[in-house]
Amino acid sequence: MAVKIAVANQKGGVGKTTTSICMAQELKFRGKRVLFIDTDSQCNSTKFYEAQIKDAATFVDILCGDEPAADCIQETAKGFIIPSDPLLSDAETMVKVDERRFTHLKRSIRSVEKDFDYIIIDTPPSIGVALKNVLAMADYIVIPVEESGWALDGLMDFAHAIELAQDNNEKLSVAGILTIKAKANTKKSSRMADLASSIAEKLGSTRFETMIRESVACAEALTEYYVPLHEYAPKGNTTLDYREFVNELEARING
Ligand SMILES: Nc1ncnc2c1ncn2[C@@H]1O[C@H](COP(=O)(O)OP(=O)(O)OP(=O)(O)O)[C@@H](O)[C@H]1O
Numbered sequence: 001m002a003v004k005i006a007v008a009n010q011k012g013g014v015g016k017t018t019t020s021i022c023m024a025q026e027l028k029f030r031g032k033r034v035l036f037i038d039t040d041s042q043c044n045s046t047k048f049y050e051a052q053i054k055d056a057a058t059f060v061d062i063l064c065g066d067e068p069a070a071d072c073i074q075e076t077a078k079g080f081i082i083p084s085d086p087l088l089s090d091a092e093t094m095v096k097v098d099e100r101r102f103t104h105l106k107r108s109i110r111s112v113e114k115d116f117d118y119i120i121i122d123t124p125p126s127i128g129v130a131l132k133n134v135l136a137m138a139d140y141i142v143i144p145v146e147e148s149g150w151a152l153d154g155l156m157d158f159a160h161a162i163e164l165a166q167d168n169n170e171k172l173s174v175a176g177i178l179t180i181k182a183k184a185n186t187k188k189s190s191r192m193a194d195l196a197s198s199i200a201e202k203l204g205s206t207r208f209e210t211m212i213r214e215s216v217a218c219a220e221a222l223t224e225y226y227v228p229l230h231e232y233a234p235k236g237n238t239t240l241d242y243r244e245f246v247n248e249l250e251a252r253i254n255g
């Protein structure tokens with residue numbers, strides 16, 4: 001059965017999409033069977049995968065129409081994906097309010113879980129119906145953080161949402177806090193390590209030793225050229241960091 005890992009943080013622009021894509025691409029590079037799910041109406045990872053939205057079944061159909069996941073999966077040059085749709089921002093408010101509203105995704109993917117080793121989920125920067133559906137089905141959450149005075153803001157609300165989800169999803173745990181855009185060997189990176197550790201402690205987890213360094217190549221590869229980072233910059237700092245991070249993540253999951 002697939003291990004289901006969500007990359008989440010209720011804050012915007014902290015590297016959720018970058019981390020989920022780099023993780024999924026690294027695992028695929030290692031020969032793992034990976035399914036990517038985009039649950040954000042911004043559709044950033046859907047664009048990276050160059051998946052179809054028009055005339056295609058998407059995450060919106062899962063949330064609003066109980067579409068089986070098998071009918072929403074597209075295979076692109078970058079792998080298997082269930083795309084999102086910009087309509088999701090409206091659709092979220094139209095999900096029927098009943099006791100099943102947070103388990104649409106969980107029920108939908110059940111029949112395809114055996115076909116994959118990993119299901120990696122990119123999430124939106126808000127705690128709404130989409131994210132709650134993710135928390136109801138995920139096994140692990142990776143929380144990317146970036147140094148800023150506001151890194152801790154909203155995190156307690158997120159911790160509370162995780163706790164609530166754990167009432168119905170006993171498997172759910174925080175795999176760790178991942179520091180992104182780290183400046184190598186500077187005082188800032190050690191401050192960042194302390195900050196990440198304190199965030200992790202509040203969530204009953206620890207920070208990953210690996211920090212993802214900042215690089216121009218990272219943004220270029222994913223947002224301009226739609227190329228996996230390990231192909232665009234095979235020996236780049238950020239590529240090596242994501243590789244090391246996946247080693248650490250797999251050790252935590254399997255250990
Ligand atoms: N290691 C890195 N080095 C340089 N730029 C990075 C790095 N990681 C992420 N970025 C850039 O930071 C910006 C935000 O990253 P990303 O889109 O992954 O965040 P996000 O949390 O998914 O945002 P949102 O909340 O809007 O979905 C992007 O422009 C991305 O290219």
Ligand SMILES: [Mg+2]
Nearest residue numbers: 016017040044
């Ligand atoms: Mg994003």
